[in-house]
Amino acid sequence: MYSVATQKKIQCLDLKGQHQQIKKEVFEAFEKVYDNTAFSGGPFVEEFEKSFASFCQTKFAVGVNNGTSALHLAMLALGIGSGDEVIVPANTFIATAWGVSYTGATPVFVDCTSDTWQIDANKIEEKISPRTKAIVGVHLYGQPFDVDLVADICKKHHLYLLEDAAQAQGAEYKGLPVGGFGEMACFSFYPGKNLGACGEAGGITTNNEEYYKHLLSLRNHGSKIRYYHDEIGFNMRMGGLEGASLNVKLKYLEGWNNRRKEIAKRYQQDVNNPQITVQAQPHWANSIYHLFVVTTDDRDSLIKYLHENNIFPGLHYPVPCHLQKAYSVLEYKEGDCPNAEYLANHCLSLPMYAELADDEIEYVIDVLNRY
Numbered sequence: 001m002y003s004v005a006t007q008k009k010i011q012c013l014d015l016k017g018q019h020q021q022i023k024k025e026v027f028e029a030f031e032k033v034y035d036n037t038a039f040s041g042g043p044f045v046e047e048f049e050k051s052f053a054s055f056c057q058t059k060f061a062v063g064v065n066n067g068t069s070a071l072h073l074a075m076l077a078l079g080i081g082s083g084d085e086v087i088v089p090a091n092t093f094i095a096t097a098w099g100v101s102y103t104g105a106t107p108v109f110v111d112c113t114s115d116t117w118q119i120d121a122n123k124i125e126e127k128i129s130p131r132t133k134a135i136v137g138v139h140l141y142g143q144p145f146d147v148d149l150v151a152d153i154c155k156k157h158h159l160y161l162l163e164d165a166a167q168a169q170g171a172e173y174k175g176l177p178v179g180g181f182g183e184m185a186c187f188s189f190y191p192g193k194n195l196g197a198c199g200e201a202g203g204i205t206t207n208n209e210e211y212y213k214h215l216l217s218l219r220n221h222g223s224k225i226r227y228y229h230d231e232i233g234f235n236m237r238m239g240g241l242e243g244a245s246l247n248v249k250l251k252y253l254e255g256w257n258n259r260r261k262e263i264a265k266r267y268q269q270d271v272n273n274p275q276i277t278v279q280a281q282p283h284w285a286n287s288i289y290h291l292f293v294v295t296t297d298d299r300d301s302l303i304k305y306l307h308e309n310n311i312f313p314g315l316h317y318p319v320p321c322h323l324q325k326a327y328s329v330l331e332y333k334e335g336d337c338p339n340a341e342y343l344a345n346h347c348l349s350l351p352m353y354a355e356l357a358d359d360e361i362e363y364v365i366d367v368l369n370r371y
Contacts, residue, residue: 012314017355029244045243056179060212063238067188067202071099089119090340109322111337115280121149134160139168142290169195172286179205198245259354314349
């Protein structure tokens with residue numbers, strides 16, 4: 001056990017250990033990209049797309065430049081635009097809503113549950129209007145939302161279901177990997193994700209060939225044949241270096257995710273301080289714990305105490321989407337999504353990454369239990 005005086009700082013996330021393990025392999029992959037001058041799209045991206053589609057058990061995967069672009073292009077592929085509405089959880093990273101807004105459509109925010117902190121399916125239908133075209137479910141913190149409940153609502157009201165799986169590469173819902181339950185699923189490969197590129201990257205999975213072909217065009221200036229542009233498109237290709245690094249990392253992802261699950265289990269079983277509440281995990285949800293979020297009544301006090309003990313938690317997310325200044329025009333107010341608002345004011349994220357040592361985990365647990 002470390003002493004407070006000698007113990008090194010324990011961060012919420014530290015990527016150095018992971019990258020040191022695979023540095024040689026990644027640099028060899030980069031050299032192949034360099035030798036082939038395949039810097040934008042190309043064979044290394046295509047290799048990753050095939051591998052990631054197989055990993056998600058979907059027919060297709062499309063690599064793009066980041067997860068926000070993935071959400072944007074998926075909305076366009078669904079035909080969503082000005083005058084449309086899309087239902088989005090209030091408790092999520094803001095990019096979930098950006099994907100809607102970039103098309104000219106309006107995000108309609110729905111509260112989360114008080115225990116899983118996922119979109120509350122019981123509050124969705126009251127937000128559906130004649131303009132509603134889709135529902136976005138977010139596999140938040142790496143834990144799947146209740147896909148069947150939301151999918152049933154989509155079917156009843158003839159709406160599209162889109163998965164925001166930005167934090168959930170390898171998570172499972174009822175034994176199946178996320179990524180193939182909705183029309184499309186959007187992933188982020190931001191460096192801090194469980195599967196993170198060496199740079200910015202994102203992806204979209206689908207089992208629909210029509211969506212797949214449309215996405216290929218949209219990310220490439222609306223072009224299927226070079227210099228012939230069928231629609232207004234975007235420059236949102238994945239880079240070759242990013243694709244190459246993801247090809248290397250995908251081979252290690254299952255092991256890294258399993259280690260995160262071990263750490264989460266320790267937190268769940270051994271943190272026994274009644275002042276700390278963990279995210280509820282339904283039996284059908286196999287989380288990959290991109291984040292391990294807890295709540296406490298006096299967050300500032302707990303953060304100060306942890307800092308004094310050289311533990312540095314994260315904060316995801318201090319302002320819910322519906323109260324962000326960017327969406328003030330929608331005229332949401334405090335009290336509209338009380339569970340999301342409580343979470344924003346009381347949550348913090350414990351250290352969570354595969355390279356955490358056992359004694360570091362024990363130290364974090366001991367410090368939390370002494371709070």
